[in-house]
Amino acid sequence: MKLTQAQLDHFNEEGWILLENCFSPEEVAVLNAEGEKIYAEDREEVWRETSGAPRTAFAAHTYNEAFRRLGRHPRLIEPVMQLLDGQVYMHQYKVNAKAAFDGEVWQWHQDYGTWARDDAMPAPRAMNIAVFLDAVTAANGPLIFIPRSHKQGVFEAGHDLETTSYPLWTLDRASVTRLAEAGGLVAPTGPAGSVLMFHCNLVHASPPNISPFGRTIVYLSLCHVDNHIRQFKRAEWIAHRDFTPIACLPDDCLAELTAAAE
């Protein structure tokens, strides 16, 4: 699994790239079934919306076999090693539910803003992968990016502790407006099994999910091993401290579980 030069150029210029149908419906079904089990558990890694609906499950790769395999999948890790030019480790791993009706907003932010401020990650030599476990559409709270906003470093941000149950360093409205007037807005949508890669300084947000269907996305945040975090203020299951380079599993590592489930 290698990205083409055109894909690399798009990522570097726009800050993101969408790969449709990276995973088969069967592979997605395994992950969805395991995600449901995790959300039903009462554990500290599972955060809930104000309503009680699941919002995010942290570090699922450390306590669930299917998500462990996804976190070492060559279709995800190899392109990231290409983009970050070297070996990578898992900085953060989230299964975000965006529950039907109750899934709340994520305000405008840069992920690296949080990693720099909270975790003392030295440089934005890190990135995100979003694996769609449901179709992402205009109707169910898609990610909204401001293209090219990743090229200007870390913006000023305020620590938003009120909007939702999850604390987030968010940009002010004037900055968001200025950036969007320059770069526009894009909401990459696609079928379940698609993969969206984006730069850790790309400014993004997502609206609430008012639809009657859940919209689960797995987020892998990967960091070059040389660029590991220096400060351990947040829980280990939020900002990981195992900087071992990820060794990929075979391409059929998830398909194997499909077969086992049949």
Place this chain on the structure above:
Amino acid sequence: MKLTQAQLDHFNEEGWILLENCFSPEEVAVLNAEGEKIYAEDREEVWRETSGAPRTAFAAHTYNEAFRRLGRHPRLIEPVMQLLDGQVYMHQYKVNAKAAFDGEVWQWHQDYGTWARDDAMPAPRAMNIAVFLDAVTAANGPLIFIPRSHKQGVFEAGHDLETTSYPLWTLDRASVTRLAEAGGLVAPTGPAGSVLMFHCNLVHASPPNISPFGRTIVYLSLCHVDNHIRQFKRAEWIAHRDFTPIACLPDDCLAELTAAAE
């Protein structure tokens, strides 16, 4: 301006139809400029979000020349006369702002549910036209329809007086889920100047606008003259009582104002 048989069939089967680029950028610019003026006015027809941002301006066709002309525009009225099979009057007229950052949700509802309950409109022989004054995208709170949900009459609804500043008869979650499992969801998007026509019983909603750009849509609710409302509980500027058939103006009625503004 006549709809084709394929367009009529799509409307009858799916409950909606999108006509892209019905109005030119110049015509749209006139309406946007007039809309800004209206929102700046302190009048009872202009409702605001909890934040103070404009949410909707009622009856703009009765106090603004550009919106008066839009309300008698042949590109809108002629297709509706075709769909409703006869002469029509203006039941309601709204300019909805969905302001940048602050534009709030419209929960799942049927418009005819309100017209039947509040205004005693005899039958669903009425419909809506949405004229996009901005591009409507996945990023700025598009309308979300449940296709084919207009074929089952009026559903039970509760009077939601809490979610936003505007009271609305809304469907319960179980009904929305059941209908969407059958019909799916669709969020018709398109450039400014596009026109979206939809049946008054089509179940729809729209998410908040978290983007830094406003998203104004004009809603004309048109009713067959024989089907006029029988109960006058709501203000005249919300549910109109002038049942005179609309006489269309010439096709260049808005373009004239463009020329005048230059």
